[in-house]
Amino acid sequence: MQYALVTGAAKGIGKAISAELARRKFxxxxxxxxxxxxxxxxxxxxxxxxxxxxxxxxxxxxAGAARNLKSWSFPYHDLLTVVVNNAGYGLNDPFEQLSIEEQFGIIDVNIKAQLAITHELLPVLRRKKSFLLNVCSTTVYQPVPYLAVYAASKAFVLSFNQSLRYELRGSTVSLSYLSPGSTDTDFVVRARMKPHTLKTAERFNMTPGAVAKIAIDGLFKGKEEIVPGFLNKLNARLPKFFPLPFIRKIAASIYEPRKAELQKDDKLKQSLIEEHLPI
Incomplete structure (x- = not known):
């Protein structure tokens, strides 16, 4: 039986993709x-x-995560035919209010880890017919103020995968990239998204299971770009037809923290400090 490797597999889309692959007997x-x-x-x-x-x-x-992962998975390399780079996260706040360490962490996971794992495991995948799925986001199709580093990291990932797909043409490896939109996962919790942003997202949420099925169907059909859901496909195309200032303003209106929300966050942080609890 063939093996599939999935990162960020504990929850959300990663867990759902894992289940979808298991359903197909991987x-x-x-x-x-x-x-x-x-x-x-x-x-x-x-x-x-x-x-x-x-x-x-x-x-x-x-820093050594990709090498560790390759070493751990070594006994299964002869049967490893699917790799899914799903792990990633973002933080929803003004750039200046986030520590630079937090923002470097986003880059480490979203960019460096995906590149490193792809680089380590491509030689393994090249041995036989195989599939590589790298996860992007619908944020790649426009700048997203207040989610700036996350969106920029995913834009990097999109460009990288578009280029790598060409380099892998004619090889045994079929590369696809997945750009999910709003999905009902804990991503929004880790991103510290504010109430008005969550309310907007809830109107467009897809389930992780629905995203996973579309993703794996597309992967095995050899599709290059996989954008699950009609509204996400629309979101991926529309920014091309409008001026940048307009698109940027619309994105900012969704993710910009409201003054009352910032004051509430400040009070929470102060109470944690007073109680000597980690922020």
């Missing part, structure tokens, strides 16, 4: 930084689909 190599949730998700998939599921805890922001 054994799984799953990695995430969240040990507890990874074990829960792996056990659920194992029980439901009866496939082998191996877990590996790794913070992909670590």
């Amino acid at each position: 054994n799984l190599l799953l990695t995430d930084w969240d040990l507890e949730q990874l074990k829960i998700s792996a056990a659920a998939i194992r029980q439901e689909y009866g496939v082998e599921v191996h877990e590996y805890v790794q913070d992909l922001s670590d």
Whole structure:
């Protein structure tokens, strides 16, 4: 039985993609930084689909993460035919209010880890007919103030994958890139998105399962760009037909923190400081 490796597999789209691959009878190599949730998700998939599921805890922001992942997965390389670079995160706040360390962390996971894992595992995939799915985002199609570093990191990823797809033409490796939009996952919690942003997102949310099925269907059909859902496809195309200032203003209106929300955040941070709790 063939193996698939999925990063960011503990929750959300990564977990759903793992389940979709298991449904298609792939054994799984799953990695995430969240040990507890990874074990829960792996056990659920194992029980439901009866496939082998191996877990590996790794913070992909670590410099040696890709090499560690390659070493851990080495016993399965002969049967490894699918790699999914799903892990990624963002932070929703003004650029100046986020620490530079936090923003470098986004770059480490969204850009460096995806490049490093792709570079480490491409020689493994080239040995046989195989599939590589790298996750982008619909934020790549326009600048997104107040989600600036995340959107910029995904724009980098899109350009990289468009180029790499060409370099891999005629090879045994079929590269696809997935650009999901608003999805009902914990991404918004980690991103610290504000209430008005969440309300907007809820109107357009897709389920992780729906995104995963479209993603894996597209991957195995050899599609280059996979944008799940009609509204996301529309969002990917419309910015080309409007002036940049207009598009930027619309994006900012969704993600810009409201004054009352910022004051509430400041009060929460102050209370945590007073109670000597981590922020």
